[in-house]
Amino acid sequence: MAKKINTNSESYLKMYSQMVKIRSFEDQANQLYLDAKMPGLTHMYSGEEAVAVGICEALTVKDKITSTHRGHGHCVAKGAELKQMFCELLGKEEGYCRGKGGSMHIADQSNGNLGANAIVGGSMGIATGSALRAKLNGDSDVTVCFFGDGATAQGLLYEVMNMAALWNLPVIYACENNGYSEYTATDEIAAGDILDRARAFGIEAHKVDGQDVLAINKLATDLVARARKGEGPFFIELITYRYHGHHVGDINRTYYRSKEEEEDWKKNKDPIKILGDWLVSEKIASDDELQIIRDDIAAEAHVAVQYALEASYPNSNEVDMHVYMETN
């Protein structure tokens, strides 16, 4: 666990709350699936909360992120409202994308989230392009590109890292290494070393414990500041774990990973528990206070789900709206 990085306990508690919020969101989303109330499938972020929160708490609302198929965590961490998120997951009109995107395309441009992406690696260009725009316009925002370990197999990553490095773009590549690409251990499909792949393009690359939100936040805060000064790009590999299956329907998974491994991560490396224990040991919060935070957020998530369940679907005339934007 990293040293206390500032004396602002509010910031620690915010990170705690944000992680709990993601977990509560995912618990509800999973339940929606189990209750057959969710259209389609969705990919749970539970277990990886420290990654999104540690990084996004280092960003301002003007900074941008691009997200993945496993995108709820990034969306919450970047400031989204649970109600609008649940509405989107259920295809309702009040969803962030008016129900047109769903879980795999949830975007919240008001908070700088350029969107989840159902093409693995599909947003690497978008993130790098956002950083190019910032540089060209003299804007000071930084863009973080989230993607999984499996996505490092997409050639696009190397193309855009090359350009980001050549042009010193303010982009941070955040590789969420949860060890698996769908139903395959990534070790089996990735040769060499991921950090070396970034370094080969002259990009400074770091590895960090993806369950330690404070360590992540400290590193991210530093790199974001340096990227703003034109010292980017950077690459971070975050070692983490997804608690659920690849998606909510992936129930029997012993053929690709053991129950023991799952239990070990949940018991010994849970990011919420790790930060909670530290908050208590540092006397920033008591167990009871943390319990209240968790309960409040769980209740909030519950209310948000209920709201979304009752919210209305888009009108059928929306089906061919937004194919093209009207140009004035």
Added chain:
Amino acid sequence: MAKKINTNSESYLKMYSQMVKIRSFEDQANQLYLDAKMPGLTHMYSGEEAVAVGICEALTVKDKITSTHRGHGHCVAKGAELKQMFCELLGKEEGYCRGKGGSMHIADQSNGNLGANAIVGGSMGIATGSALRAKLNGDSDVTVCFFGDGATAQGLLYEVMNMAALWNLPVIYACENNGYSEYTATDEIAAGDILDRARAFGIEAHKVDGQDVLAINKLATDLVARARKGEGPFFIELITYRYHGHHVGDINRTYYRSKEEEEDWKKNKDPIKILGDWLVSEKIASDDELQIIRDDIAAEAHVAVQYALEASYPNSNEVDMHVYMETN
């Protein structure tokens, strides 16, 4: 200049002849363009002869290569006949591809040349797939993938290197670094180090003087033998130079490279001259003997061109032949 690698002077003279053959071919091809007898454009290999010859002389006829838009050198080096090559360049029926491919698609599968490719990087998958086939079938052949420094910007390279490394495929990636991608110095569009990019995938990578045919041949012979034993893949960067413009029509090029630079390479780093001088100094051949070789090959190339100029075009009914192969 590398040490004498075997006592077989025939092999040195063969390399000399093969390099001269490429040069003679290109001189004639350029003249065809200048005389407006060539349909379209073509990319000259002159200056880079040691690369193709040094590598292909380490291969057997069963080994495979994939080539590029700058592919005449590879084609000659892998054993092709000048007549059929010129016929192809002129769109004649007797060409290697019955006139359908032209310079940018010349292929000679009888000698293991799977073809030039007009998509930069387009053959990286093909070469790696040929090596996959060899491994699956237990065939002992090795595949060499030629590509330029500019082609290292294509993400496909990293995708296929990853798989080649994971599966230990018998493929050698041969990067012909002639310093330029069309009209741009590759330094300006390539970050980091090319060898590191291969090494990041756990691939053994070597840099070699691309004008020194004996050094290239020695390295290639060693790597080919190791690849046959299942120790591949390998990566070689060959530092070389193209004497002509990007293509035959690229005449005014001072805006991207200086005349002095061109003169320096031609005068001091010409692969044919370098080997010739060594052959004389080692008393393997006299200046006169080399002159005879050059004259004979120039004459042969002249005859081949004349033949091709007079050869007939394909019959018009060929236009829709070979779209599909008949399956028995």
Added chain:
Amino acid sequence: MRSITLSQAVNEAIAEEMRLDSSVFLIGEDVAEAGTPFKITTGLVEEFGTERVIDTPISEPGFMGLAVGAAMTGSRPIVDIMFGDFLFLIMDQLCNQAAKAHYMSGGKLNVPLVVRTNLGATRRSAAQHSQSLHALVSHIPGLKVAMPSSAYEAKGLLKTAIRDDNPVVIFEDKLMYQDKADVPEDEYLIPFGEAAVLQEGNQVTLIGTSSMRQVCEEAALILSDEKISVEIIDPRTLVPLDEKTILNSAKKTGRVIVVDEGHQNFGVTAEIASRISEKAFYYLDAPVIRMGAMDVPVPFSPVLEDLTVPTAEKVASNARKIVAGELVHEL
């Protein structure tokens, strides 16, 4: 006859061809132990081993490229592209390389490979996992394109595809993977370029590809109650296209509706309709009606998504109109 699912039919086709020909192998993401997300290739790795059932990194352009090279040098790869939408990632290798190698080499190289992928919306998978992109590859000379409409066709067409010496793209309907149909135990092949006439009739021809065959069959049921005589045709392959069977039917009924799940604009319905309009012109009693998917990215929300795809009711209603001599479109 026994009845099996489309997914089992595909599995059998692959297994049978792999047994017959050791140069056939399967390559793609999670095709081995996981048996693909749709559980289609389950069991194959146990029988054929990881050398012939190859799990790849998430590198569609890369492993498609490998397949081209392997095919060019003697293998017969079956490439698994998990969702049809990912075809966009392999277009260069498929269309610039695989499709053209035979022609560009004057017949000396050839690329016998199969790209197995899928199509179909209404699975609540949104715009990047729901597309039906068969029109795109059908436009590229050098590729063949097969569109199985049931387990029976899935098996017979896939076996033919694997034996074909050219690159073939075969589109399975995701929503049909669990649908059963009668499939013979004995080996059979379905030749390319032969449409199936699923029902004969003389007042209107419904042409339905893949998923839309079922929609046409349902429409025919509705119409049979109204004593409208319907002929149903499934082209089975788009390239080659069995123009003769289609034109003969159009000439007989004089009225045709073409139904396809790809976008309508610049899609498959345009090709089939325009061929009929051009070559059966003097036999037509009504304009050929095109019914493709709406020209919108596929929306996630179920209430919107369901609007985008042709339905049996709409097909029946259009058929009713043209048989009655009414106009479908304002002129």
Added chain:
Amino acid sequence: MRSITLSQAVNEAIAEEMRLDSSVFLIGEDVAEAGTPFKITTGLVEEFGTERVIDTPISEPGFMGLAVGAAMTGSRPIVDIMFGDFLFLIMDQLCNQAAKAHYMSGGKLNVPLVVRTNLGATRRSAAQHSQSLHALVSHIPGLKVAMPSSAYEAKGLLKTAIRDDNPVVIFEDKLMYQDKADVPEDEYLIPFGEAAVLQEGNQVTLIGTSSMRQVCEEAALILSDEKISVEIIDPRTLVPLDEKTILNSAKKTGRVIVVDEGHQNFGVTAEIASRISEKAFYYLDAPVIRMGAMDVPVPFSPVLEDLTVPTAEKVASNARKIVAGELVHEL
């Protein structure tokens, strides 16, 4: 009026829009000092600097992706894809990302970018540098597609494309880069979705896209000697398509030939012909004739390549037949 080349027209359009709007930038291979291999962007880097005229590595998917991200966050990139054939490399970024972002986000994101590329065979560049792939992108909702047929249209359509808030793909004809046309000095825009009626007539309509407009004009010259009255239409944009102008002409002449340089099978001629056949059915005196490029990869050999593209003679001959009431195809 002054006359300038298509290449100059494109250069002017880019320069004017870059002067007007600082969010416009140009990105691609060798677009700066080299001014592209076709020497189209010559001079722009001198005026706008390397920050706005950006030479990229040979990474088409990569820089297309950058353009999508830049466009989503406020820039208006013009992406130079050196040969239309390389579109296959950017299909995922163009069709899965750029085309769908506005819709998938319920209208919140948008991607105002232009992909400038080219089409056209008979340049002796063989199968991977000669394709005309506009039908493919026209099939994807969310993209607009423009097809300038002369320097005049090239300038007016490109300026409109740059100002459009959606992704637009504009195809220039490589063989026309040095062709001159009258182009006003004063600023003008050509709106999307408005076809040009280049010549009025009442016996037969020739619809020609891009390069094929000229072929139609030449055919009309031949036919005018024979006193056949020809109407010529250039759709100018395929998406949106000016259906009204096309249908009105078809209804007037009753005979239409659609000429396009893309492959005929599943191509642009199918869409236009089938719309006419469907919506002007009762006005047609003859089947709508489609003339696309042959369904073969483009061969290198000049004697073969020239056979693959529609010619004025063939267009005239088909027009003559349908005006005379003869059949073009065996029925």
